Amino acid sequence: MPHPSVLVVTSCTGEKCAKPENQLTLADFKDPEHLQRREAELAEFLCTAGKMYTGMQHLRLMEGVQLLRQALGQDAVDVAILSAGYGLIEENWAIAPYEVTFNNMRVNEVDDWARSLDLHSTFEKAITPYNLIFLLLGENYLRSLTLPVETRPDQTLVFLASNSSTRFIRTLAAKTFILPLSNTDAKRYRYGLVGLKGFLFKRFAEAVCKDAELLKTVYEEPTVFQKVIDQQETQLELTLGLSIPSAKKASKQVIKPQTEDYLAIPPCPPAPNVHLGMQYYIPEWDDRVDPNYGFLTDTLTPGRDPYNDIYAHEIYPSPNYDGILVSKVVVDESKTKRARVEAAGGIHNFIRFPGQIMGDCGAFGYIKEEVPPYNTDEILEYYENLGFNYGVSIDHLIVGPFAQPGEREKRYEITLKNAEDFIKKHRELGYTFTPMGVAQGWNPESYANAVKEVIGMGYDYVALGGLARAQTKEIVPILKAISPHLKPNVRLHLFGVARIEAIPVFRHLGVTSFDSASPLRQAWLSGTKNYHTLSSKTFMAIRVPPTERGLKIKRALESGSVDLETFKRYEQEALDALRQFDVGTLDLETTLKTVLTYSKLIEEQENKTDSKKSIDLEPFYLEILKEKPWNSCKCLICQELGIETVIFRNNDRNRRRGFHNTYVFYKRFKALLEENLDQGSEQLSRLKHLSGVL
Ligand SMILES: [Zn+2]
Incomplete structure (x- = not known):
């Protein structure tokens, strides 16, 4: 055996590369036909499981996997992800973003759902072809496997698990090694507990890159795993900080103005059809709005027929496609x-x-x-x-x-x-x-x-x-x-x-x-780039969700743990503040504070049921309020609705903002075409400045 065949089984993480508003939820996974339809809706966000997750554990783990593949070949290691939505899946499965995790389920929910996903036997089958199996699983994920499963004496299992979850690991026929991890270990390895398992696997991979024989050694004597990672010097380029990078840091990166550089035209002759020009089509998915929507009261036209709602091309004097x-x-x-x-x-x-x-x-x-x-x-x-x-x-x-x-x-x-x-x-x-x-x-x-x-x-x-x-x-x-x-x-x-x-x-x-449809749909599906401008700079829309709409808030209201009146008051104050700010009767500071007060209230409610980190909204809101981009937009929607266009709230605002984005995209596209594109690099350098003059 040159190298043992290696499989890594890892938990899915809450952080994903896309977080559309309509991402899949537990209910979506319960009916395969319905799931298929929902996945089609999310088609533009489909991505392989290997690339979907952006949590620390997954990122560090995949860096380790890449190292092993570079050193020992693409087949050196396989990755399986234990997804609380999809079940046990291969790294290259195409999946849609979802918000389901075993972490916040009660134990009987974990057991029931694990049974419907058939995790026990899928896992048993999945590990059969491998000799050396690493398991990087959180407590409820380990629980969901209902160990023991059938293994063989010629297999070795290495568990990286928290102290408390080791009780789910039962005696197996395979050689087994458990590396129990605690906060103390996080300090010792100088890495946050979130992501520690991935970090340690990467450390191991680094050691294997120096000495490929280590895989075989650990396969034969798994306790060596701990010795290897303890001896492996910490790589300085890794995140040595004890905590995960703060949301503030991330938002700063996004916030800097994005000037797009147009890609250089390759030094090959233009295609023979280049004189035919270029056209933009928009995919249609019932993108309509109520023409008489009451923005101040948030009311739809009574008794309206949704099929008679209007499309973007019925709003603008000429279509933006x-x-x-x-x-x-x-x-x-x-x-x-x-x-x-x-x-x-x-x-x-x-x-x-x-x-x-x-x-x-x-x-x-x-x-x-x-x-x-x-x-x-x-x-x-x-x-x-x-x-x-x-x-x-x-x-x-x-x-x-x-x-x-x-x-x-x-x-x-x-x-x-x-x-x-x-x-x-x-x-x-x-x-x-x-x-x-x-x-x-x-x-x-x-x-x-x-x-x-x-x-x-x-x-x-x-x-x-x-x-x-x-x-x-x-x-x-x-x-x-x-x-x-x-x-x-x-x-x-x-x-x-x-x-x-x-x-x-x-x-x-x-x-x-x-x-x-990406410019359109980013209005409500993007985390931070909801409002586009001709200069290519994008802004986050200001979220003022209707109190009673959010599921979690609804639940809290029903259980009586939240006072509806307080919520409603803060919500109305946020809307009033924004409207006053738009007409110049309220200053920026007070407006920002009022909006954030409501956001905080909502956020606290959401965090009670969800451990995911929310991003710091303040720098985003500050920027959009300071620049008031809706004032400089000449499109009919912005002219008519003013600040309502940038409020993230209800289909009638969000989709209109999408129409505005489409308007912006089409304007930029047409301007690009009008520049004669095929006359060499001098033109191209002018293109680079085009966004500035539009
Ligand atoms: Zn506009």
Whole structure:
């Protein structure tokens, strides 16, 4: 045995890379079908488990894992995460952000939920192929495994566990070593108790990098683990502080003005289709508001029909997008909705938009299915009957866990086969909408091949899927590989990607349209970047939640532990203060204090049931109140509503703020296009200053 096969099992952490308001909760996990729908809603936040968690334990652990992989190869160690929502999952599983932890469950809740997740036997199966298994689990997580499980004498288990949780570790057939950890240990290792397990694993990994034999030694004699980490000198670049980095520090980093540098255009010739220009599509997901909403009283129009609420393009004198993308999953959301779209006489009438409408199947909605749940005949009919201008062939995403060799080829073939079928039948039956063929892939070569094939089938509009979550630096090489295959008459759509800093590059490489709802949805889903401006600077919206809305507060109210009157008074005072501040009858200091008093009250209530750290709102609020960005925005919404636009409260404010963000994005996008992008670097340096002059 060169090295023992290593598995690390670790707890999920509350801190995640995205924390959308509508993240999954325990209730969502209880019904698989419902979960699938909710995950589709959160598609833009899907991310592999390895990257989702940003808690200290996870970050330190993954740094250690990276070290081992660099030293011993990618297969040196596997990671499994014990998620209180998803159960025991592999590192490369695609998951959505959720707010579920075993930490705040009562013991019988832990036991019940662990049983529904089948943790005991999943865990038993998961560790079978490994020789050396490290467990970095908190008390209730260890409890949830209901040890003992079946192990073998040729296995070694190393537990890093708090003193009190060691009682859940039972005698096993495998060699077992327990490293019990306490506050004293945290001091001794000069690392906070939160994250200590991950930190110690990283220490061990550092030692293994110097001496690879240590893995085998610990496998044979696990008590050596403690000796190794005690001897391993503390690395100075690590967080030596005893506490986790303060929220204040984090907020300062975010707060500094973000000036985006436009990416340099690569030294390759422009794509042959560059003269076709570039268009922005917005994906539609019932983004409507009540036109007669009462902002002072927070009341909806009595007896209104939500389908008659208005879209952004019905508010602004001209739309802030060139077209709209409507996914089939959105149309089919309910029987009523589908019926209303049909009764309206098609998609244009339903969303009251005369411009270009593109239809797709919403591949994120069925990412986990083996094959897409639609067939080409019905989809062709659907696009034609509802009057779409463009219809996208049925594709299957190749991302995250579905990009593994074996699986990815299947999905690649399905996507191409569907594209071929789609255009063939489109021709035969004489449909009138413009067909778009999808190309999926997993690296520049596979994408380029797919695009070549799709163009070969006769398409003059190709769509690239699966890149919504990819980094720009991953997308650019793909576009570079595709670019030579494009033709002067072939358009290229990029699904789910809107990055202002990359637009000149994307256009140079042949992208002629893209879609994204990210500016819109950041208004309520982003933690700190809720209000966008033309200068590219972003602000956090001021949270004044309705007292009775928050679940936790509701519970507190019901149990009588909170006085409703007090809450309501503080809430009204916060709103009044902001409105007075906006018209200049209240000073900044008092306004800030009044708003924060209410926030604190809410926060205290939330912290009672949730141990997660909340960020310090003060510097964010101070900044937005000081700069009053809504005053300098010329959009209709800001002009009409003033400070209401930046108050984080109810759909009618939050979504309007999203409309404003879309307005800002589109203005910046158009300004970029008007600059002639393809005339070399001199133009490019001007682009860099463009945000300043808008
Ligand atoms: Zn505005």
